[in-house]
Amino acid sequence: MQRPDRREANQIRSLHCMLGQLSRVDGSAQFSSGKTSVLCGVYGPIDVKVYDEKLDRAHIEVKFRPDIGVPTTKDKWVESAVRSTFEKEVLAQLHPRTLVQINLQVRENDGSVDATAINATTMALVDAGVPMKTTVAAAACVVLKDGSIVADPTKEEAELAVSTHTFAFANGSSDGPLYVDSRGRFSMAEYNRCYDLCRLTCDRILAFMRTALESKIQKESAISAV
Amino acid sequence: MADTKVVIPGDVIDTTIHMETGDGDDSVVRLGPGLTQINDSVTSISAGVLHSNPETHQHWVVSNKRRYVPAEGEPVVGVVTARHGEGYRVDIGSAHDALLPLLAFEGATKRNKPNLAVGTVVYGRVVVANPVMDPEIECYNSNTGKAEGYGELSSGFVFQCSLGLARRLMDAQAPVLNALGDEVPFEAAVGLNGRVWVHAETPAATILVTNAIRNSEFLDARQTKQMVKELLARQ
Structure with missing residues (x-):
């Protein structure tokens, strides 16, 4: 079966990442996968409201805005997905009684927004210098009516899908995923195939993230070394 | 290295x-x-x-960051936000405001202590930096009792830059400060919290110094000299 944009089943769209686009936040990144694009701005560690204050670690707050309209219940779900993913990876205990605020804005939605949001958050957190155990990448895939599995679905493909799956993995860990979201009807075999495909895709995205971060740091440090 | x-x-x-x-x-x-x-x-x-x-x-x-996390011994530029019985609250750009005791100034005694208004800019040194406590700064060296350049910064202009640039400006060999200093007389106090205070004779000169320092973020020594030259020529 051919995909509308003539990609291979396991092929992801071209990745693009810009760091430090926003001047007033502590760290920012715009992460794009094909047409899907999410902008993330991070503040932190900053002063926290008394009722959010945690005595032993930083409070992590996520705000997610869709490209059109006001946030809905589904967007709140993405917020909680991003928060639960990064609560495990950010070393929040290093900055007790503070707040790390993650602001996400969808620039364009062409499928796999939740995965792109997680990827944008990783890059913005690293750009802000928030201490993290490791980098995190997320990838989505869908099972189509004929049983075939395609990676990084567009909006069109996601609407035709029988089930959609999003996984997030940490860099360099052989442990299980940090985040799983599977919707629709699927068999265990299909789930396992999706898991393997997303694992491979995440490794590719993590390699891309490393290149993007390294080139930015190299550019900056070349000057300070002089 | x-x-x-x-x-x-x-x-x-x-x-x-x-x-x-x-x-x-x-x-x-x-x-x-x-x-x-x-x-x-x-x-x-x-x-x-x-x-x-x-x-x-x-x-x-x-690494280069924009948000300051206090560390002991670092010089910072802060703004007084409140006055308490025993000291001032100073905004140094970190998550929590720093405490500046009333007696942490050169020659301050119980009877003779500086009176700072809210909004005053001060140059101080971080003495307590601990994740579980609010930071504390002082405007003198508590070992010698001398100000050593710390204290209230009157008049002048404060602007924000990245922490990496602030760290590079602390270097006595900082190309932008040397290139400017050869041409324009000015004073500067660099805080490692990414705040820089500059004071020059005229507002025009202050703006020139500010722009030159801001522009130098992504320039090497040679490019910095050229940039400063161009800014001066435009005046």
Whole structure:
């Protein structure tokens, strides 16, 4: 079966990442996968409201805005997905009684927004210098009516899908995923195939993230070394 | 500094001590900013350039940030936000405001202490920097009792820059400050919290100095000199 944009089943769209686009936040990144694009701005560690204050670690707050309209219940779900993913990876205990605020804005939605949001958050957190155990990448895939599995679905493909799956993995860990979201009807075999495909895709995205971060740091440090 | 390399969070750092260097089994590995121990390995927790000193077994990561996290001994530029019975609250750009005791000034006694209004800019040194406590600064060296340049910064202009640029400006050889200093008389106080106070004779000169420092963020020494020259020519 051919995909509308003539990609291979396991092929992801071209990745693009810009760091430090926003001047007033502590760290920012715009992460794009094909047409899907999410902008993330991070503040932190900053002063926290008394009722959010945690005595032993930083409070992590996520705000997610869709490209059109006001946030809905589904967007709140993405917020909680991003928060639960990064609560495990950010070393929040290093900055007790503070707040790390993650602001996400969808620039364009062409499928796999939740995965792109997680990827944008990783890059913005690293750009802000928030201490993290490791980098995190997320990838989505869908099972189509004929049983075939395609990676990084567009909006069109996601609407035709029988089930959609999003996984997030940490860099360099052989442990299980940090985040799983599977919707629709699927068999265990299909789930396992999706898991393997997303694992491979995440490794590719993590390699891309490393290149993007390294080139930015190299550019900056070349000057300070002089 | 023997070798430098770029690391991102999660990279495992090789901190093996080679016995040939000759200081025996009692040598300790020292970890600086950006590194921590996770399980059995030393891991980077921020993205930046890894620096290592093979003689002292020190390892640290230099990264550029915009949000200040106080560290002991660092000079900072702050703004007084409130006055308490025993001291001032000073905004130094960190998560929590710093405390500046009333007696932490040169020659201050119970009867004779400086009276700072809310909004005053002060140059101080961080003395207490602890994640579980509010930071504390002082405007004199408590060992010598001398101001050593710290204290209230009257008139002048404060602007914000990245922490990496602030750190580079602290260097006596900072190309932008030297290039400017040859042409325009001005005073500057650099805070490692990314705030820079400048004071020049005229507002025009202040703006020139500010722009030159801001522009120098992504320029090397030669380009900086050229940029300063162009700014001066335009005046």
